[in-house]
Amino acid sequence: MTQKTLPFSNQEIEKIAQEYGTPFHIYDEKAIRNNVRRLQTAFQWNPGFKEYFAVKATPNPHILKLLAEEGAGADCSSLAELLLAEKVGLRGERIVFSSNDTPGVEYRKARELGAIINLDDITHIDFLAKEAGMPEMISFRFNPGPLRKGGNDIIGNPEDAKYGLTRDQMFEAYKKVKDLGVKRFGLHTMVISNELNPDFFVETARMMFDLALDVKKMLNINIEIINLGGGIGIPYRPEQKAVDLEYVGYRIKEVYEEIIIPAGIAPVRVVMECGRMITGPYGYLVTRALHKKETYKNYIGLDACMADLMRPALYGAYHHITVVGKEEQPLDYKYDVTGSLCENNDKFAIDRMLPKIDIGDLIVIHDAGAHGHAMGFNYNGKLRSKELLLKPDGRVDIIRRAETIDDYFATLDFSKI
Template sequence: MSLNLEKTGEKVLPFDEKLLRDVTLEIPTPFYIYDEKAIRTMARRFAKAFDWAPRGFRNHFAVKACPNPYILEILGAEGMGADCSSMAELVLSEAVGIVGDRLFFSSNNTPIAEFEKAIELGGVINLDDITHLRDLKRIGMPDTLSFRYNPGPAKKGNAFIGKPEEAKYGLTREQMIEAYRMALEWGVKRFGIHTMVASNELDVDYFLETADMLFNLLYEVSEKSGVAIDFINFGGGIGIPYRPGDKTVNLEAISNGIKKLYTEYIVNSVLKPPIILFECGRVVTGPYGCLVTRAIHEKHIYKEYIGIDACMADLMRPGMYGAYHHITVLGKTEVHKNYDVVGSLCENNDKFAIDRSLPKIERGDILVIHDAGAHGRAMGFNYNGKLRPAELLLGQDGKVREIRRKENLKDYFATLTFPGL
């Protein structure tokens, strides 16, 4: 059963309960499961929202959100590109055939080898610092180049990404002008402009303010550097409703607002109409994946604890920065008491929920952790020797298949040279 995309403010169980129970009989918990039909529906909605763009639109899926080639292949088939920031992500994109200008390489502190790989694949390089221009000049300047703008105190950040002036990303306004001049002088023929100033933002106006800022900068860059901007990338950051009562971001409202600004800044001017790009990941797959786990322990001391077989190594977000993920206890709805839902890491921040009102949980109960389809399995790690979980895909045909197996001890010890391991 696919997610009901119309239930914008509710936390409904995103998969059929019987299906999940049946899967747990075949695949040991914990595991991630994604919904192909819902992901495709979201991809099509995103494209339709911006079908007005005179020279075209594309979302470059942020590979870091869910770096599985089966997911990337689905999104590529729906017309999306890939937003990459590392060698491994470039290789994943290449494996599913997302290359050329469908590949956007936007990294920071970048090793030369990664620039070389992006150029080999024909990808669009988005520079995070003006000094990288000299790195590219050494290995061969590409025909197309983009630059990432950091507005500093001119733009308010949000809770997840922080203040722009304290972020390590991007160029200042003055550096942007100089970078385009240098790139033009050194032979670059096609130019883009980019910014990324928010993460998991739910306010439509925030994105429109960002668009206004970038259109304004595009006009200034064109006037002062002499380049024509061929594409404009508004970054990612469109959030999802993690908490009950949160509203789904209205993509159509963002699109309509950007269309109005596009008309004001571009259509009614002498500027070349740019292609419209985004690099969203979370909104594309986030709500359409869950972490399925099982209660294995209970503890009654100063607080009530439920121990599950997943841990922070499987889903880092709650422990890392207190992110909320809704939890459903299969087959139970009536609230019983407040629990801390915890994993087994030797770290006290290994908690999925703190003082959360939940139904009575007993050993063996299956818990579903919602909205884990982005920045979930992708952020996994092996601290305490924990082995990362499997990933499953519910296909459009209603069948579930494994698209990444669970790690085993052989995987964990594979890089060691110690005899006997």
């Protein structure tokens, strides 16, 4: 069981809502810092371990900066994400650039920053060489296909996923870049997202360590960095259990000592690129009940919509809901909790049992700290909401203002109409 608590009192969040206006996302800085420290401690047995935060999860420079202060790097997949990393002082091998169907300008920026470039396809070798030149170090993304069972609705089964090279292609690719003068080599995979079974990550490490050993045997190439990807899930539902990071770190250490050390290919840096599990549980979408509708069902309409959090509409994902001030009241009303988009799937919850909600009640939607604000959009002319950071001393900083109508119209030239 995971207790769904809030990092502020009812009076504090009401005061914040009155000052800044709803809706907004708010992130708990202290909890995020403690969480990334916990992950790093679980892997401190590996001196080269680094968490490369998946920028796509929460692409805000204030979040990236605080994580960089804790020693984390950045996992980037676009030009904008590379620029965000650069803005907070990350350069060189503190950045991994792991993209797909990549334009030349993005490879050139990654080369300029000295980032570790992780190629998604064997054909990208020639494209990178032509567009940006070959770096000293190259990594390849491995798609195990039928060799690794699993997958889910977010990434899909490995054989159906658009990402990565096959096993045979991996050997061909390493040989090719070695012949092109590459001196250092990395290995990467990412085959799951939002997984709560800790043993999945242990078995992924075993698969990757075995592959690194085969690359050494067949090509006499030493893999310097093994990136196990991210994919560690969070317990969105109260009945779910969070992944035991200490268990994952200890068990991967055992597999490392079983495979890597006896093979004589140590040291190998083990790294990860977690996003969701770092910030997800410590971000909240705060909104107000704006309308109540009673037809064939009972609806509560919020001043937020799926432009603020689209996971429920996109994946049918569950996000826990707290009605502020009514935490102890019985859950004896069934509601669809909705937004204002002209789309019937603009719903945060369907047939959810909640306490009686009145217009004006403050609603907190949990676990919105990753893939929440980041996935916002402007359909129906909806404007993305602001982001706030709850500081360890209780202060609140605004780290992204809300969009305005002027922002929405900024790319249009009305003078030509």
